[in-house]
Amino acid sequence: TVGRRRWTNVPDTALYIASVTRDGPPAAREEGLSDEAWRTERIALGLRTAEGLPLEWLDDEGRARLAVLAADGLLDATSTHVRLRPRGHLVADAIAVELV
Numbered sequence: 315t316v317g318r319r320r321w322t323n324v325p326d327t328a329l330y331i332a333s334v335t336r337d338g339p340p341a342a343r344e345e346g347l348s349d350e351a352w353r354t355e356r357i358a359l360g361l362r363t364a365e366g367l368p369l370e371w372l373d374d375e376g377r378a379r380l381a382v383l384a385a386d387g388l389l390d391a392t393s394t395h396v397r398l399r400p401r402g403h404l405v406a407d408a409i410a411v412e413l414v
Contacts, residue, residue: 318347358410366397376413
């Protein structure tokens, strides 16, 4: 994802290499992200970074769920960021769904 565009590359390695050699990186599919999809993707990817997810990216509903997720040992929340704990990394997608 770059900006509000997401793409996938050609899945076949040989075709990918041939295309890169000839034309540059081959996008098999490209799409623009709606506001909702962009927010969801930012939350899901932000959780996976060492810095963590900026708390300001969450709405009131998402912030309300933090206490339960923290009590379950899945994440730590500071006044500025949310960071997954080791157990949280195992279920990061489910946590992202809870926070969206």
